[in-house]
Amino acid sequence: MTKTRYKNPVLIALLTGFLFVWGCSGSPGSDPKKLVISFFGAMEKNDQAALAHYLDLPELMKNIDEDYAVQTDSPRVFTNPKEILDDLTNEGLTKKLWFSYQRIINDVEIQGDHATVEVTFNDKVKGIAYLTKFGLRKVNDKWKIYSFKTYQ
Numbered sequence: 001m002t003k004t005r006y007k008n009p010v011l012i013a014l015l016t017g018f019l020f021v022w023g024c025s026g027s028p029g030s031d032p033k034k035l036v037i038s039f040f041g042a043m044e045k046n047d048q049a050a051l052a053h054y055l056d057l058p059e060l061m062k063n064i065d066e067d068y069a070v071q072t073d074s075p076r077v078f079t080n081p082k083e084i085l086d087d088l089t090n091e092g093l094t095k096k097l098w099f100s101y102q103r104i105i106n107d108v109e110i111q112g113d114h115a116t117v118e119v120t121f122n123d124k125v126k127g128i129a130y131l132t133k134f135g136l137r138k139v140n141d142k143w144k145i146y147s148f149k150t151y152q
Contacts, residue, residue: 029053029142032115033108036134039145040103046089056139057081059146069094069148101130113138 029035035054042050060068061084067075068084070093078084087094098121106118116133123130135147 029144032110032117032136032143033105035136035143035145036105036117036119040105043088043095043098048085048089051085051088052081053142054145055084056137056144056146057084059137060084063147066149070097115143 039051039054041047042054058081061078061081064075064077068078069087070076076087076093078087086092089095101121101123104120104122106120108118109116115136117136119132119134121130121132122128132149134145135149136143136145138144
């Protein structure tokens with residue numbers, strides 16, 4: 001008995017193309033809301049490598065007039081990207097504060113290469129909700145977070 005193999009190059013090419021498009025369509029960098037969801041997942045896992053892919057670290061470091069992520073009387077100034085990644089993971093102030101609240105990811109607005117994703121931080125103990133908009137922009141055709149306080 002001989003084995004027969006199906007060799008239709010058109011069908012194989014179509015199937016390969018479909019799998020490629022399907023695999024790429026779900027990447028966090030292709031959708032602002034998915035990226036913010038993945039960002040919080042990386043924070044939860046203390047995954048600094050993933051966070052570095054989701055953030056526009058040079059742009060976040062430029063914010064020296066107000067704290068980039070937490071309301072404080074005097075803004076924290078970060079001198080290198082590692083300090084931002086440390087703040088968003090493990091025992092970092094921003095991670096501790098944000099993870100003490102319920103996080104709700106709301107509406108997305110996209111205008112060209114810029115987007116905002118509304119994130120509500122709900123303090124159930126005090127009964128207060130804090131609304132912020134994460135600012136995202138496309139960098140090399142991938143969405144990256146450049147701001148945690150983009151108000152329009």
